[in-house]
Amino acid sequence: MTPTEIARISQIAAKLGARDIKLTGGEPLLRRDVVDIVGLVSEIDGIREASLVTNGTLLTDRLAKHLKENGLARVNVNLPSVDEATYEELTEGKLEEALKGVKAAISAGLTPVKINMLILKGKNEYQANQMIRFAGSVGAVLQIIELEPLNLKEEYYREHHCSLGQIEDEIAKAAKKMEVRRSMHARPVYSLGEVKVEMVHPVENSEFCLHCSRVRLTSDGKIKPCLMTNDGLVDILGPLRAGESKEKLRGLFVEAIRGRRPFFGAKPR
Numbered sequence: 667m668t669p670t671e672i673a674r675i676s677q678i679a680a681k682l683g684a685r686d687i688k689l690t691g692g693e694p695l696l697r698r699d700v701v702d703i704v705g706l707v708s709e710i711d712g713i714r715e716a717s718l719v720t721n722g723t724l725l726t727d728r729l730a731k732h733l734k735e736n737g738l739a740r741v742n743v744n745l746p747s748v749d750e751a752t753y754e755e756l757t758e759g760k761l762e763e764a765l766k767g768v769k770a771a772i773s774a775g776l777t778p779v780k781i782n783m784l785i786l787k788g789k790n791e792y793q794a795n796q797m798i799r800f801a802g803s804v805g806a807v808l809q810i811i812e813l814e815p816l817n818l819k820e821e822y823y824r825e826h827h828c829s830l831g832q833i834e835d836e837i838a839k840a841a842k843k844m845e846v847r848r849s850m851h852a853r854p855v856y857s858l859g860e861v862k863v864e865m866v867h868p869v870e871n872s873e874f875c876l877h878c879s880r881v882r883l884t885s886d887g888k889i890k891p892c893l894m895t896n897d898g899l900v901d902i903l904g905p906l907r908a909g910e911s912k913e914k915l916r917g918l919f920v921e922a923i924r925g926r927r928p929f930f931g932a933k934p935r
Contacts, residue, residue: 667887667903669699673706675883675902678915680712684881688717688742692885695724701732708737715739719782722767723759730767730774741771742780742809747790748800756789772804779806780864786813787828794833802861810834812867816894830867837863852877868894868930875928881919889922894929898922 667675676687687707694700700718708716718733722743745764747753753761771779783790783797794810801808813827834854838844841856847864852873856863868874882890887903890896900922902915 667885669702669706671887671903671906672703672883673710674906675887675915676707676713677710678902678912678919679881679883680710682916682919683712685712686715686717687713688719690719693721693724694718695720695729701729701736704733704738705736708739717741719744720767721745721757721759721764722771723763725767725770727770727773730770730776734774734776738776740778740780741776742782743768743771743806744782744784745797746784746786747793748796749790749793752790752793756786768804768806772806777805779804780809781806782809782811784811784813785828785830785833786826788826791828791833794837798837798858798861798863801863802859805860807862807864809864809866810837812869814868814894827869830865834865834867837865870930872928872930875930878928881923889919891922891926892929898925898927900925 676684689700689703697703704716704718707713716738717740718738719742722745725741743764745753745768746756748761748765750761753759753764768779768781771777781797781801783794785791785794797808797810810830810833812830813823815823815827837856837858841858841863843857845855845857847853847855854865856865880893882893883902884890884899887901887906889900889902891898900918902918905918906915
């Protein structure tokens with residue numbers, strides 16, 4: 667999709683009540699026109715915040731500044747570990763580059779920076795405290811995220827999925843305060859001094875689906891009502907390029923939303 671096409675589809679979503687736009691991936695900073703995309707979507711009437719998810723390795727001081735100047739509010743940085751060996755094993759990248767990206771985001775005012783720590787059994791589940799200390803040292807929020815069974819081989823999921831129960835219990839004991847973000851899947855947020863830690867555990871959690879208010883647009887222009895499945899995809903890019911009316915395109919969003927079903931429904935009693 668071109669920046670203009672992304673903006674036109676985002677305008678339709680905004681007319682239907684969407685208020686926040688998050689650019690994700692893959693890695694959105696691989697697009698050379700990412701600054702243009704941010705500028706267009708951040709200016710749409712009704713959009714109160716444009717944000718972005720990145721691994722941070724391409725986020726230079728200059729790029730972070732340009733993104734901020736063009737309307738980007740904040741970033742989430744996928745950072746599974748601040749242990750150099752663990753980071754390189756999991757990402758095949760250089761930790762130093764990712765940390766520079768975190769610091770560039772903070773320096774540019776793309777705050778609050780949220781660090782996404784995906785927990786993988788046998789890899790980094792014992793590093794939560796280390797990540798909490800790092801988040802506190804740079805002034806970031808830490809999100810501890812459960813591995814989801816998305817686009818993974820069943821064997822890999824079984825080997826690396828780790829319940830967040832024990833980690834959350836330890837954090838809860840040390841927390842000074844806990845609140846629940848109802849607008850964000852009813853996730854618990856723990857305050858440990860100056861550091862906030864959000865727990866994201868979607869698997870077999872009906873609350874996750876119950877409070878979901880998100881819809882996604884895939885890179886090839888399809889409306890995706892649920893992150894967890896490709897059921898119910900609705901093509902909007904084809905009709906847009908074919909010159910269909912705004913009413914027709916709006917109807918495609920409505921069709922997709924009406925087809926939403928909770929991936930993790932309430933279990934029968």
